[in-house]
Amino acid sequence: VDSSHQHNYKLSKTEKKFLRKQIKARHTLLRHEGIETVAYATQNLVVANGGLGNGVSRSQLLPVLEKCGPLDALLMPPNKPYSFARYKTTEESKRAYVTLNGREIVDDLGQKIILYLNFVEKVQWKELDPQALPPGLKVIEEIISFEEEKLLLESIDWTEDTDKQNFQKSLKHRRVRHFGYEFLYENNNVDKDKPLPGGLPDICDSILEKWLKEGYIRQKPDQVTINQYEPGHGIPAHIDTHSAFEDEIVSLSLGSEIVMDFKHPDGVTVPVMLPRRSLLVMTGESRYLWTHGITPRKFDTVQASVGHRSGIVTSDVGDLTLSKRGIRTSFTFRKVRQTRCNCGYPLVCDSQRKEAPPSFPENDEEASELEREHVHRVYEEIAGHFSRTRHAPWPRIVEFLMALPSGSIVADVGCGNGKYLGINKELYMIGCDRSQNLVDICREKCFEAFVCDALAVPLLGGSCDACLSIAVIHHFATVERRVAAVQELVRLLRPKGKALIYVWAMEQEYNKQKSKYLRENRISQGKKEEINSDASMPGLPVEQMPDLGSQDSASSIPTINGFEEGGCNSGKVTDSKLPIHTNRTSFHSQDVLVPWHLRGNSDKGKPVETFDPAASHDRGPVLHRYYHVFREGELEAACQALSNVHILQSYYDQGNWCVILQKI
Structure with missing residues (x-):
């Protein structure tokens, strides 16, 4: 007191x-x-x-x-x-x-x-640095009248067309219509050879002609995506695909104001107020380099003063308040690109990145072969060594399991060594994995588990209250197979059943925090084997450990087993088109081979355990597992490709993109 x-x-x-x-x-x-x-x-x-x-x-x-x-x-x-x-x-x-x-x-x-x-005694807070709009970004207020806004909103027919050519889609609490070309969320692109019949709505056409004449835009768009957002919901941060659209992208905000966050790769975030009836114009750096997105929330922090409600939301603590969101409808206009993008940002340009050819694997047969060689065979070999590094469950996965009603039936698809099968004794959990040796380890622990492919789980459809898929879907080698893996989870769920999905993230630095994967190791060589016995404990340094992010790993942190500096350098596996990822570095390619150094003599994938520090220098074979690391928003897009799911939550957890979805 x-x-x-x-x-x-x-x-x-x-x-x-x-x-x-x-x-x-x-x-x-x-x-x-x-x-x-x-x-x-x-x-x-x-x-x-x-x-x-x-x-x-x-x-x-x-x-x-x-x-x-x-x-x-x-x-x-x-x-x-x-x-x-x-x-x-x-x-x-x-x-x-x-x-x-x-x-x-x-x-x-x-x-x-x-x-x-x-x-x-004194007021104090951490002041934000003064910010400027990202280069190439403009906000034009009151670009249309109230009457034009009313006509535009009334012109949208949200009912499904009978010809199925141009239909409404529901994407995470928002309704969507496409005109000119359909935007394909599974690959964030358009099919340039399949324009939609009818072109852009007439009312849009006349408004665009007016903007073009008055100099607000430089070229006339031929594609529009109309989104209607419910209060409290948003859209993940993203960059519109370079190869899909030309430089200029414009977005008209109707019905309600919103704050859109622009983020530079170095971590600088600029919140930009988009007033009702305003036009956002993105060109140059703001279009090609900065991500833009809308954070899901019911209120936005805005300037309280009248006349200061567009552009940057400053850090003027004497002039900030909250604005309650309403239903917002956006018209985003783009011009489909017919040639390769040659922008000045090659590291983030899908037309210019010198990575493995995006066409590899070229078909489902090649994808299956890649997975057999660099996923299935590898896990059979490393099962015992892998299991020794999988002990501590991750808190948010435990939280998901503990929140399920008592008596729920839960399938862990890709259960690995069964780390999550015994977390909540009030659940009936059954596991499955492609690796016979990992399933044998589960059975040794008296868990229910069987061998199967995650694309074809031999359980009755609608029989599960919940499903887990922890660090599994990133092992599938094509977009179609990754979406099919999500679809199989949804098939298992009863209506309103939930699934939790974890995949490795391309972004190992997020919100100015490095994942454990990138953190510096400070553990001496003499303690390697001791650490490996409990390597999945959150917070432990990971440089010297085997991979913490494999098929059953809740941590899903892609740590590579290179015990000496330069032990696993980037390179090529014979006859492989994929790069080998370098230990403790950021990802530069989405499709990579991740080395696993198998220590000790193995017997059916179970290495002989030794706690002699000197023995850790006896190297076994280096095996390479295939991964597709997910960019921000990509996992959501894979889920949204299905019509019968509703995304309840999406988040980033120590080097992973994570989604909780519900079957509609």
Whole structure:
């Protein structure tokens, strides 16, 4: 209790509970934000729970605070669950401290929030660097009138066409229509030889002619994708495929404003406000290099001042508030590219990347052969060694399993050594894997498991309440086979059943954090074997360990078994068109061969265990497993290629892209 407000009488249970929470809030602010509170009264208060980051807007908080006296300033840092109030006098801040501490307010979503106030000597927060719009990006406000907006919205027929040529698709809480050409989400491209009949709607055609004449756009688009977003939902960050469309891409926002996040590969993120009836124009660097996406949330942080509602959302903490999202409809216009892209960004350009030919494997037969040689055969060889590195389950997968109702039937497709089959004793779990040796290990642990291919699981359709697919689908060598693997999971589910899918991520650095795979190892050579006995423990350095991201690995961190610097260099396997990935480096190709160094003498894939440090230098064969590492949004696209799924959640977890889907 602050010394200036101590009481001589015994506190009630309610008062004790409140004080505990107030002290906890104070400690949390110091530990996570570096905000130091003081035990004496000042003009400044920090209001825990009263911030933009937990759904409290300026218009909600300001009237509550002003009941105790006029404010000099209300500072609300972006994305933070607290704010700072500066009163004109210390007496007024004392009044607020006494009367508002523990005050319950209701946010715009009807949720109850309790405020906890503490005195601070000075207000402080981590300021964001001043930002500019990405090069080549423009936002043009009020590009159309209210009447034109109404006509455009009324012109969209969301009902399914009877000829099936141009139909509505549902993609993660949004409705979609395509005109001119259909955008193919499974490969993020268009079929240039199959234009849709009818071209662009007449109303779009006339508006485009007007924009062209007035100089807002440089070329007339021949393709439009219309998206309708429900409040609270968005679209993953992405770059429109270089080879599919010309430089200029424009997007018209109707019905509601939105904040779109632009992100440079170096991690700089610029939030850009797109007002209702505004036009976003992307050219050059903003089109080719920066990703753009809409974060799923019900509120956006925006400028409070009238006249400052477009362009960059600044870090002016004295002028930020929340804007509740409404239903937004976007018209995204593009011109289909008929030639190769020769932009100035070859490292991210699919037309210019010098990788393995995208046509390899060229057919399903070649894909099957690649998987037999560099997935199935390898796992049979390394099964025992692999199993020794798979012990600790990953928290978010455990969380998924523990949340399932008691008695649920769960299939772990690609179960490996069965690490997840015994997590929740209240579930009936059955595992399957392509490797006989891994299934034998499961049976030794008394788990139910059998051998099968993940594309053809011999279980009755609709028989499972949930499915797991942990680090499996990235072993399939074509888009079609990866989508088929998702489809097989969905077939097993009953209606409203859920599946959790993990795949390796191309992006091993995400949100300024390196995956464990890229972290520096600080473990001595003499401890290698000791570490390998529990290599999948989260947080352990991984440079010296066998791969932590194989077919059953919940960690799914692509760590390669190169025990010495340069032990597994990039190169080629004889007769292979695929590059070999280099240990502890970022991925430069989506389709790679990942080395596994099999230590010790093996017997049916089970190496002889040795804890002699000197023995670790006796190298066995190096085997290469095929992986297709997924770019951001690619796993979602594979799921959305199916008409009977609904994506409940998508997230990044230590070097993996992850999705929880539900069968409709």
